[in-house]
Amino acid sequence: MRIKFDSAPLTKMLRGIERQTKFACARTLSEIALSIFHDSQNRLGLYFNVRAGYLARRFKTHMATRDNLKAWVGHMDEFMAVQATGGDKAVRSGAKFQGIPQRGITPGDIPMPRGSGGERPTYRGQNWPRQLIAAVEKFDAKLGKARLKKRGSKSEARSLAAASGTRAGSNRLVWMEHAKVPTIAIRIASGQGKGKYLPLWFLKGETVKIPKRWKFFEDGEHMARTFVPPFFQKYFSESIDMIGKP
Numbered sequence: 143m144r145i146k147f148d149s150a151p152l153t154k155m156l157r158g159i160e161r162q163t164k165f166a167c168a169r170t171l172s173e174i175a176l177s178i179f180h181d182s183q184n185r186l187g188l189y190f191n192v193r194a195g196y197l198a199r200r201f202k203t204h205m206a207t208r209d210n211l212k213a214w215v216g217h218m219d220e221f222m223a224v225q226a227t228g229g230d231k232a233v234r235s236g237a238k239f240q241g242i243p244q245r246g247i248t249p250g251d252i253p254m255p256r257g258s259g260g261e262r263p264t265y266r267g268q269n270w271p272r273q274l275i276a277a278v279e280k281f282d283a284k285l286g287k288a289r290l291k292k293r294g295s296k297s298e299a300r301s302l303a304a305a306s307g308t309r310a311g312s313n314r315l316v317w318m319e320h321a322k323v324p325t326i327a328i329r330i331a332s333g334q335g336k337g338k339y340l341p342l343w344f345l346k347g348e349t350v351k352i353p354k355r356w357k358f359f360e361d362g363e364h365m366a367r368t369f370v371p372p373f374f375q376k377y378f379s380e381s382i383d384m385i386g387k388p
Contacts, residue, residue: 162381228354
C-alpha cells in the first residue's frame, strides 16, 4: 500500500498565511504609529506652554507596508529632540545667541495694550526672540518719533505716544541687550509688581544644558505595549479569513 501526500495545497495555504501575517503586522504597526502621532499632538500641553498650533503641525509619521515592516513617528523640528532626551544644546552656526525660555511666564497673561512693543496683546505669532526683539525695536522707533514731535503739535505727539504704548499704566516689552545675560522681558508698569521685570527669554552665547521635559518616547512605548496585542489579533483574524477567498 502506498500512501501519497499532496503537499501543494498545504504549501499554498502556508504561503497565504505568511502573506496575510505580513499584512496584519503592517496594519498593526501603521495603526500604532498613527495613534502615537495623534496622542503626541494631544499631550503637548502637558509638557509645554502651547500658544499656537505650530508644534502640533510639525509631527510626521510613516506607515508600514507588507514589504517594509517599519513605521515611525517623529517631529520635524530639531530643537524638540533635546526636549525628549535632555542634553547639551549648542548655539546654531552663524548665530550669536540662543534663546532659553523662562518657564512659568506666559506673555498672554500680561495685559499689553495694542500698539505697544509687540503690537499684539497676546503676542500670537510673535513668540520667538528674533520676532520679539524686532517688536521692541519698532516700539523704540515710534517712541523716538513721539518724543521729537513734542516740540510741534501736541495732539500729534499724543497720538504717536499712544500708538507707541507710552500711555500711563502700560506694560512694556523690553530688550535688555547690555545686561550681564541679555534678556527679553516685560516691565510691569502698575500694580503690585510695578517696576519689576518678568523675563521671557535669556539669550546665551554658549552651550547650555537642557533638562529632559518631554516624555515622547515613554508615552509612545506605553501606547505600543498596550495596543499592539489587540490590534494584531484583530488584523490577523481578518487577514486569515481572507485566505482562499477570491
